[in-house]
Amino acid sequence: xxxxxxxxxxxxxxxxxxxxxxxxxxxxxxxxxxxxxxxxxxxxxxxxxxxxxxxxxxxxxxxxxxxxxxxxxxxxxxxxxxxxxxxxxxxxxxxxxxxxxxxxxxxxxxxxxxxxxxxxxxxxxxxxxxxxxxxxxxxxxxxxxxxxxxxxxxxxxxxxxxxxxxxxxxxxxxxxxxxxxxxxxxxxxxxxxxxxxxxxxxxxxxxxxxxxxxxxxxxxxxxxxxxxxxxxxxxxxxxxxxxxxxxxxxxxxxxxxxxxxxxxxxxxxxxxxxxxxxxxxxxxxxxxxxxxxxxxxxxxxxxxxxxxxxxxxxxxxxxxxxxxxxxxxxxxxxxxxxxxxxxxxxxxxxxxxxxxxxxxxxxxxxxxxxxxxxxxxxxxxxxxxxxxxxxxxxxxxxxxxxxxxxxxxxxxxxxxxxxxxxxxxxxxxxxxxxxxxxxxxxxxxxxxxxxxxxxxxxxxxxxxxxxxxxxxxxxxxxxxxxxxxxxxxxxxxxxxxxxxxxxxxxxxxxxxxxxxxxxxxxxxxxxxxxxxxxxxxxxxxxxxxxxxxxxxxxxxxxxxxxxxxxxxxxxxxxxxxxxxxxxxxxxxxxxxxxxxxxxxxxxxxxxxxxxxxxxxxxxxxxxxxxxxxxxxxxxxxxxxxxxxxxxxxxxxxxxxxxxxxxxxxxxxxxxxxxxxxx
Numbered sequence: 001x002x003x004x005x006x007x008x009x010x011x012x013x014x015x016x017x018x019x020x021x022x023x024x025x026x027x028x029x030x031x032x033x034x035x036x037x038x039x040x041x042x043x044x045x046x047x048x049x050x051x052x053x054x055x056x057x058x059x060x061x062x063x064x065x066x067x068x069x070x071x072x073x074x075x076x077x078x079x080x081x082x083x084x085x086x087x088x089x090x091x092x093x094x095x096x097x098x099x100x101x102x103x104x105x106x107x108x109x110x111x112x113x114x115x116x117x118x119x120x121x122x123x124x125x126x127x128x129x130x131x132x133x134x135x136x137x138x139x140x141x142x143x144x145x146x147x148x149x150x151x152x153x154x155x156x157x158x159x160x161x162x163x164x165x166x167x168x169x170x171x172x173x174x175x176x177x178x179x180x181x182x183x184x185x186x187x188x189x190x191x192x193x194x195x196x197x198x199x200x201x202x203x204x205x206x207x208x209x210x211x212x213x214x215x216x217x218x219x220x221x222x223x224x225x226x227x228x229x230x231x232x233x234x235x236x237x238x239x240x241x242x243x244x245x246x247x248x249x250x251x252x253x254x255x256x257x258x259x260x261x262x263x264x265x266x267x268x269x270x271x272x273x274x275x276x277x278x279x280x281x282x283x284x285x286x287x288x289x290x291x292x293x294x295x296x297x298x299x300x301x302x303x304x305x306x307x308x309x310x311x312x313x314x315x316x317x318x319x320x321x322x323x324x325x326x327x328x329x330x331x332x333x334x335x336x337x338x339x340x341x342x343x344x345x346x347x348x349x350x351x352x353x354x355x356x357x358x359x360x361x362x363x364x365x366x367x368x369x370x371x372x373x374x375x376x377x378x379x380x381x382x383x384x385x386x387x388x389x390x391x392x393x394x395x396x397x398x399x400x401x402x403x404x405x406x407x408x409x410x411x412x413x414x415x416x417x418x419x420x421x422x423x424x425x426x427x428x429x430x431x432x433x434x435x436x437x438x439x440x441x442x443x444x445x446x447x448x449x450x451x452x453x454x455x456x457x458x459x460x461x462x463x464x465x466x467x468x469x470x471x472x473x474x475x476x477x478x479x480x481x482x483x484x485x486x487x488x489x490x491x492x493x494x495x496x497x498x499x500x501x502x503x504x505x506x507x508x509x510x511x512x513x514x515x516x517x518x519x520x521x522x523x524x525x526x527x528x529x530x531x532x533x534x535x536x537x538x539x540x541x542x543x544x545x546x547x548x549x550x551x552x553x554x555x556x557x558x559x560x561x562x563x564x565x566x567x568x569x570x571x572x573x574x575x576x577x578x579x580x581x582x583x584x585x586x587x588x589x590x591x592x593x594x595x596x597x598x599x600x601x602x603x604x605x606x607x608x609x610x611x612x613x614x615x616x617x618x619x620x621x622x623x624x625x626x627x628x629x630x631x632x633x634x635x636x637x638x639x640x641x642x643x644x645x646x647x648x649x650x651x652x653x654x655x656x657x658x659x660x661x662x663x664x665x666x667x668x669x670x671x672x673x674x675x676x677x678x
Contacts, residue, residue, distance in 0.1 A: 053315040060311020063304040070301060074120040083111040085118040086269050094287050103293055106279060115271045116294060122272040123253055123298075126187050130252040131245055133191035138198030139241070143229045145199065146206025150410065157203070164196040169258065176264040186264060190255040194248060201244050205237035212236075213451040216406055220446075221439030221466050221517070231465075235456040239316040247309035250302040257298055273298045352379035353557050354403070354525055359417030361395075361402050363628065364410050370629035373398050373581045376417070377655065380525065385551060385558040387572035387589070389565060389604070393625040395581040396561045397447075400529050403559070404442060405434060421525070440470040443518035447530040449510035453502040459486075459513050460498030466520040485516040489546060508539035512546065522554060529561045544571050565608055569593060574661075577601045580626050580636035583655060587662040595674075597664035599641045602674040635666070643672055 054060055073080050083090055089109040097104045103112040145156040163171070175189035209215065210233065218228050253273075260274025261281070268275070273294045280290030361373040373395045380386050388396050401407050402414055405426060419426040421442065429437065446452040454462060463482035464475065471478070479498070486494035489512040502510055511531060518526060528547065532540040548571050551558050560572055568575050569589060576586040577600065585598040596602040606619035623640040634649040635641070641648070647667050655665045666672075 050312075050315045054311055057311040057314065059307050060315075063307040063311070066300070066304045067308060070120060070304075071124065073117055074124050077117045077121055081111075081114040081117045083114040085110065085115040085271060087111070094283070094290075096287075097289060104287075104289055106276075106290060107283070112276075112290065112293065115276060116273075116297060119271040119273050119276055119294070120297075122183070122270060123256060123274070123301075126183060126190075126256045126272065127249045127252040129184075129187040130190045130194065130255070131248055133188060134194040134198050134248070135241075135245065137191070138195045139202055139234070140229075141195075142199040142202025143206050143233055143237075146203040147210050147225070147229055147233060149207070149210075149408075153203070156199070160196040160199050163192070168193040168255070172255065172259060173262070173264065176259065181264045183270070186256060186259045189259070189264075190252055193255070194251065198244065198248075201240060202237055205240055206233050209233050209236045213446050213448060214454040216401075217444070217446055217452045217514070217517070218454075219406055219438065220404055220444040221520075222435040222437070222469055223439075223465070224435065224469075227465075231457075232454055236454075243309055243313040243316065246312055247306055250305035250309070253298065253302055253305070351381045353382045353422060354380040354559075355418075355420040356403065357418045357420070359399070359402060359419065360415045361398055361407065361412060362415050363412050368629075370627075371415070371581065372412075372628040373402065375655075376583055378576050378583065378586065380557040380559060382524070382557055383551070383555050384574065385548075385560055385572045387568040387575040388559060388561045388578060389563065389568055389575055390578035391563060391625050393580075394578040396563075396578055397529055398581075399578070400444070400527050400559065400561050403527060404438060404444060405429075406444075436470070439466060439518075439523070440521045441523055442525045442527065443521070443523040445511075445514055445518050445526065445528045445531045447533050449507065449514045450502060452514055453510060455502055458499055458501055459505070463498070463513075463517055463520060466517045470521045481520070482516075485520060486513070488519065488550070489513070489516045490542075491516070507535050508542060511535060511539075511543055515543075515546065515550070519550065519554070523556055525557045525559070526551075527559045527561070530563070531560075532562070532564075532567060540567070547571065565593075565604055577604070580631065581628060582636060582665060584637065584665040585663065586655070587658075591659070591662055595659075595662075597658045597662065597669040597672075597674065598637075598666045599643050599672070599674065600637045601664075643668060 054064075087110060090111060091101055091105045091109050093105060093107050093109045095101060095105040095109075101111050101113065103116065106112055106115070141156060141160075145153045171193050172186075172189040175192055176185050179185040179188065215228065215232060218232050223232075256272065257274030257277060260272050261278040263278065276294040277291060277298070280287070280294070284291040356376055356378045359373065359376040360371060362369050362371045376399055378386065378388075388399065390396050398407065398412070402412075403419055403426070405414070407414070414427060417427070421437070426434070426437070453459070460479065460482055463485060464478045467473070467478040467481045468475070471481075473481075482498055483494045486497055491497055491509060491512050497505075497509075497513075502513070505513060515531070531547070532543050535543060544567060547558065547560075550556075560568070562568060572589050574586065574588050575592050576583050577592075577598065578584065579600050585592065585596065585601045587595075587597075592601065593605065596605055600621070603619065603621040607621065609618065621640055626636060626639070633651065635644070635653045638644040638648040645668060653665050653667060655663045656669075658664050658669060
């Protein structure tokens with residue numbers, strides 16, 4: 001990779017389109033690890049693994065050797081240089097290279113080799129200063145733009161575009177012209193020109209990382225934004241940042257040389273490679289070594305940094321890819337707007353800990369606004385387990401995220417309704433109030449434990465953080481609580497497990513760890529979003545037994561989101577069946593299984609295997625769940641329903657009472673006998 005001579009400071013490296021590279025944990029087990037530790041395992045830290053790959057890259061290793069020798073020479077310049085670089089008249093001016101002065105002397109009789117060695121100190125120092133200033137400014141700005149998105153992102157990127165639109169040389173000259181020529185001002189001017197490139201790179205990586213489930217998990221715990229940015233997002237953009245920094249050093253050296261050649265950088269009698277080029281330019285035809293030697297050193301040094309940067313990029317596994325575009329929007333808090341549902345408000349239940357009334361959610365799409373969840377009404381009492389059931393695309397996960405206001409806005413927003421928890425409307429809470437509730441009063445367990453746990457931190461780090469977020473205790477006490485939590489969820493040898501990373505746990509153990517994090521502050525309500533879907537049947541049964549035991553011991557309410565009615569029958573007290581963004585039936589589990597009132601519920605029950613030796617063919621429901629916004633009137637299930645009538649296509653079908661604590665959204669529920677279907 002080379003630098004264009006016509007540009008003072010290019011973007012450090014174009015990695016904005018690079019494939020997102022998630023930081024791997026500090027210890028990687030080479031062999032497959034199960035629940036039990038295996039003796040004699042060979043472990044490699046990512047640093048050692050990257051170093052092993054880098055050692056195989058011969059050009060990168062040659063470049064690294066050159067950089068190390070150059071840096072050591074600059075550090076020990078007073079001991080390496082044969083003469084004082086400022087001493088004049090130690091030999092006749094313009095003496096050519098010879099035994100006494102290997103690289104000759106300049107116009108004042110100063111030793112060129114000594115000045116070249118001391119100039120390395122200045123040039124490398126300026127390069128390091130430039131990168132440090134650029135990173136200190138660009139990294140926080142890029143993280144904020146990528147994480148928040150929306151208007152914040154637009155404003156920041158328009159400012160960066162304005163800075164980047166100015167020619168880098170003109171911009172740097174303008175800054176130095178205002179501040180005056182000096183070493184520090186030159187470094188600041190170059191850093192200003194490099195900031196937009198770093199901001200773009202950090203923003204692009206942050207947009208990718210913020211979509212990871214472990215970011216949602218951190219938000220659900222009530223983690224402050226600054227901790228998410230610098231402890232969750234930043235470590236996962238570190239690899240491309242290191243690559244950009246390495247290559248950016250070469251660009252900084254070239255930029256410093258350009259300013260010094262124009263007389264705006266290092267001032268005499270100090271020397272830099274650029275200043276030496278400027279001084280030798282007037283005699284380059286009579287004494288060419290005064291230009292060629294510092295020019296060659298500068299070119300080789302820039303080539304070395306670029307070559308080493310390319311090697312680092314290959315070693316950490318960053319490859320070019322188009323990548324999927326991340327959705328812009330503010331994470332961590334869902335937008336709620338004022339209009340209420342036209343459906344009549346349902347009365348509050350005195351025993352209910354959580355009461356959801358007329359909740360609707362819409363998403364902005366390429367074709368306009370689509371309502372994905374409509375008129376949701378449900379309640380959860382203390383100590384009750386409510387099952388939320390339905391096919392994929394029915395709106396279960398959107399509903400569960402909306403309850404904690406974790407939907408990204410845009411594209412999602414809550415358009416109407418109330419979410420009343422312990423007498424307070426969650427939709428009216430400020431960001432600070434939400435942080436105090438999330439992870440403390442309401443906790444969430446996500447579907448895939450591998451993506452919900454941050455791969456860059458140990459299980460202990462994540463457990464301790466969850467405790468310290470809501471408890472003002474010392475870290476030692478938080479660690480003791482973390483050990484207690486691992487014991488609570490049935491993880492053996494908890495002291496040892498605290499120091500391990502998520503990849504060192506089996507699937508079931510990761511889910512147990514995720515449950516432990518959710519229970520860190522003894523929440524009143526736990527939302528479990530399909531926590532057994534990614535697990536095999538045996539482990540599923542263990543997790544269900546664990547949740548049931550913990551629910552009884554702690555006395556918390558649980559919303560259990562699943563598509564498996566067998567799991568519902570095993571763990572839930574009541575169940576709400578969802579279809580196409582609406583609740584179509586709700587009842588106690590035993591009542592719903594024995595007397596379904598909605599054809600969709602009956603179809604789901606009929607599709608369940610009844611006995612191991614069942615010979616009859618299982619019933620299936622033809623068709624697919626309609627896309628959001630495609631059904632605007634009548635029953636949303638009618639296209640797939642064998643009992644559909646003309647009345648099913650007219651008006652709004654409401655959720656109406658059937659029996660005690662039993663409701664269904666069907667106009668023919670009174671006349672249909674659905675018990676025989678299953």
